Amino acid sequence: MSPLDSLTPAERARQLANPDGAIGLAIAAYLNDNNKTGNAATVALLAIQPGNAVLEIGFGNGRTAAEVLRQADGVRYTGIDHSATMVAEASRFNADMADRASFHLAAADRMPFTGASFDRVFSIGVIHFWTDPVASLKEVRRVMRPGATMIMGCLSPRGASGIHQPAFGFHLRDPETWEALTRAAGFTQARAEERPIDHTAPDGSLSRRYLIRLTGSA
Ligand SMILES: C[S@@+](CC[C@H](N)C(=O)[O-])C[C@H]1O[C@@H](n2cnc3c(N)ncnc32)[C@H](O)[C@@H]1O
Known part of the structure; x- marks a missing residue:
């Protein structure tokens, strides 16, 4: 039984x-339980270097911060999320890492940071909510x-x-569209790849979903 089971589709999507x-x-x-493996794989792919400043967008309950800090010495984690509930929970859970990790209430299209602040940026399960992806990607x-x-x-739209x-509130786009949007936002390189995953729904039923991994260089 998942907490999603008791909700209407609209409430589920909103939550x-x-x-x-x-x-x-x-x-x-x-x-977080469902996405744990995907989150860890994404963090590993970031190839975080000693001293890097890493930004996560839409950290949810904040369980990925420790994984980021583990990657190399002197790493600094910064996260934003537009849910006050998530900011409070992530800050509470990671209180013992407050010298290396901070959690901010903010939306992706207006972040409270000066330009050129981060070496790595990542998000899981967030950009498909963006209505104006070019504004947020910029x-x-x-x-x-x-x-x-x-x-x-x-x-990905495939298998949704x-x-x-x-x-x-879901705006699923195919890999080619994500690449074009990322280039339109001024990235020098953009690449989007789709891969299948076997998904277990809250009711236990199995289905095949497709995820997109969008990579970009500033
Ligand atoms: C589906 S959850 C994924 C959470 C986490 N990344 C995980 O994998 O468990 C999406 C999260 O992104 C946040 N979010 C969605 N759109 C956002 C935006 N435009 N700016 C900041 N946070 C956003 C939500 O509040 C939520 O915490």
């Missing part, structure tokens, strides 16, 4: 996009140092299920 309150906390924990690029890289994981549609 996935912006987890709120006690149910939001339960959903974030469930999501903002991501603004805060990246020259030569910095980003990796964003999101759902019922709630994954614009009416519920």
